[in-house]
Amino acid sequence: MxxxxxxxxxxxxxxxxxxxxxxxxxxxxxxxxxxxxxxxxxxxxxxxxxxxxxxxxxxxxxxxxxxxxxxxxxxxxxxxxxxxxxxxxxxxxxxxxxxxxxxxxxxxxxxxxxxxAGGTYVPQLKPRAEEAPTAASAAPALPDWAELPLTPRQKHVLHLLTQGLSNKLIARELGVSVDTVKDHVAAVLKALGVNSRTQAVVIATQKTR
CATH class of the missing domain: 3.40.50.2300 (Response regulator)
Incomplete structure (x- = not known):
């Protein structure tokens, strides 16, 4: 290599x-x-x-x-x-x-x-200034992304994207076809207003802090 x-x-x-x-x-x-x-x-x-x-x-x-x-x-x-x-x-x-x-x-x-392996990697980064946690909201929350305009299945797909999984591995995890995964990923990107799966991972990473 x-x-x-x-x-x-x-x-x-x-x-x-x-x-x-x-x-x-x-x-x-x-x-x-x-x-x-x-x-x-x-x-x-x-x-x-x-x-x-x-x-x-x-x-x-x-x-x-x-x-x-x-x-x-x-x-x-x-x-x-x-x-x-x-x-x-x-x-x-x-x-x-x-x-x-x-x-x-x-x-x-x-x-x-x-x-x-075909995935993406983005670590936890500093939140944007407008997203800085207040004292009342500083407690850690589960990554349910309740504020994101996603369906439960799309949130599951987003979670798998944050793990660096490729479309093929996501399809295997969900028990669906790769084409179906592509449709889900496209819907996630559209809902989040981003152009790439890696940008979606960055947003998801910030929402879990």
Whole structure:
């Protein structure tokens, strides 16, 4: 498995390379420190996965380009931010995973496993300012998403999306066809006013905090 790692810091590249090679048998990590070098590497051959630090100069534009030119190539963003808006921006540009640098190593490995399996990964992020809990509402609540305009079945589908399951695995879990799952997912996206399943996962994640 070929992995392209784009990060400006040599120590970070070394640490991430060692982590990937340790947990993914046969992984070959190519580390680069600029977007120009990343584009040159992509021109030589499309990897199985891209790890991208958006703080690299031109990193966001590179993410958008990968999404345009290599739609099926999963990109996991490694970010210094755990703000919801930053995650939504990265996901909207095509990222399939968003991992704040504060995350522990196990979380990063889990994120890569989910993305490589065709799922998406978004951790718990800081709630938006207008969604900050008050003292009266700070107690944890079950993820029933009562305030979301979804049917019980759509909420079940959304819950499975937050687990990183692909359409095929959701179909198996629900005992329905993949086409039926696609219809449910499309309905969830429409109801939430988002364009991708990953954006739906971000919204669901915030509603469970």
């Amino acid at each position: 070929k992995v392209l790692l784009v990060d400006a810091f040599p120590m970070v590249r070394a640490a991430l390379t060692g982590l990937v090679e340790q947990h993914f048998a046969g992984a070959q990590v190519q580390g680069v420190d600029t977007t120009a070098a990343a584009r040159a590497a992509l021109a030589q051959g499309v990897p199985r996965l891209v790890l991208l630090d958006l703080r690299v100069d031109g990193g966001f534009e590179l993410l958008q380009q990968i999404h345009r030119e290599h739609l099926m190539l999963p990109v996991v963003v490694i970010s210094g931010s755990d703000e919801t808006e930053d995650a939504l921006q990265a996901i909207g540009a095509g990222a399939m995973g968003y991992v704040p640098e504060r995350s522990d190593l196990n979380m990063l490995v889990q994120a890569l496993q989910l993305v490589l």
